[in-house]
Amino acid sequence: MISIRFLDQFKLYEDQSGMMSYAERVIRKAVNILERSCCNRLNLSAFEGGKKLRDDSIVVSMTTFPARISYVHLAIKSLLNQTVKPWKIILWLAKEQFQDVEIPEQLRALCAYGLEIRFCEEDLLAHKKYYYAMQDFPEQIIVTYDDDIIYPEDSLEKLLAMHRQYPDTIICNRGREIKMENGFVAAYKDWKVSGRVPVGIPSYRVMASTGAGTLYPPHCMPEETFDIEKIRALALTADDLWMKVMSIQGGVPVVKSQTRGKGLCISKKKQDVTLAHQNVDQNLNDQVIKNLLAHYPQALRALQEDGGRI
Template sequence: MWISYVLGQVVSFFFTLFRMIPLAWNNRVSRTRFPQEGDVVISLTSHGERLTRVHYTLESIVRGNIKAPVVLWLDRKDYDAEWPKTLRRLVGRGLQVRCSDGLYGPHTKYWGQFRELAGTGKRVATIDDDMIYPEWFLERLLFIGDLRSDVVIAYRAHRIELRDDKLLPYVKWTAADTCRASYLHFATGVSGVLYPASFIDYVVGQGDVFQELTPRADDVWLHACALRSGHRVRQVYSHPRNFAVVPSTQSGALVIGNTLMGGNDEQIQRVYSAEDVAKLVAASRSED
């Protein structure tokens, strides 16, 4: 079995490299521009060495069937450093780069953008800096978002599992297997998430308490906010979609710490109140 797994990883690696070639070429010659205005803004963050490869993600976004303004948020250290040529080319084509006003870790991906757009009625789609997104990425998020302004929409979600009216450990949560909106669905940001304006307003109203509660788990905080504000999570398809990962970008430290070493569980215990758990239990009973 391990041989087939290794072969699968090798094939996936070379398939991704094949996808990266036109993106690298586009970065050198394309004149396609990022729009500066729109009713939805795409937001992401990056840092350090990853900035030398974030252009693959950004080029995959700007080639999309539907285009939107894109804002890259950087901490002060990276903002003041010299940016790679690949990134400067994108800035010349309309990519917006902003400096975060604090060290928010993974929350940098959305926090500055949420605060900027709160009260405007605009939506935010968040993406990761190490993925290659398909041309229809934003198009299909907006198709559902235009129909349902009361849900958080994700390409990839877990189902929160309970036993005896208690949350099971994060590693025992399962992949969502329906596109029905549910409080039990837990959006994971890696494949992209679209947040409605009403949700953005709620999150901003909670302030930056996440720095104490979930400093390394933005997904946990955002789900708790969705639960409390009455925004169910809807998966785009009945099964999660995993997009191609840019090689050499994932150090794995956050994933290992949050998932395998129980970091998510520690932060979940700090965030979810008895009332939150009761709401999840009620959702589970109504759906079973």
């Protein structure tokens, strides 16, 4: 049977996506269709204990909302299918959003294999994927993922490999390099994309793409990270920017785990409008980072002084 790992070899690298020929686009679409099908047909017995190496120091944390609850199980199945199995996977749901929403059986079935579904009082949008887990499991490594991607089987393994080299830094599979112009942060659209960001170099200027797989060592984030009022006032719709500035505040750089990542498979045929797309298309990220750096000028100074690392 065709596997997710087998299909991974046919994917283009992320930095090739803007120069694909028609044939390559057809191949990419076909691979995505096959990968969704493979993930959907994964036998639950593959997730049983003892068949994969489990690392009890790792908690995978993610969140979703009602519009995606019918297919979030695909992302979770791909995370249960990792070469290294986490201690647990927690899916955070805002209690208010799910009062009248039934949890699908195909999602509930995964609770027998390492998934926990937890309801939280505050709907902090994408911030939910780190906010509660880091406070409930302060001694664990927290790894965040998105709810609409089918992940390669070695996604977690790559993060852990780089974590062993840099145990006190944040590790990401995909990220951007924050571009500086005349001592100030350039427009978000001009930041270097993931494939052009050097691998294995700790830097304040690397911003993790928190949904593609980001590893946070225990106690790496300052207490201010969990200030709900500041999150709501400064960066409610931009969790990656908030975590970037907070990690600088805590003196923790970011390291990218792989030189060029393969394109990730979206778990739905037609992706819905996301906060990430809105933030980029409407230049909302530029306003958020401007507000954050005005509130935390020491973070801007750290970015200005970090140019020699990458």
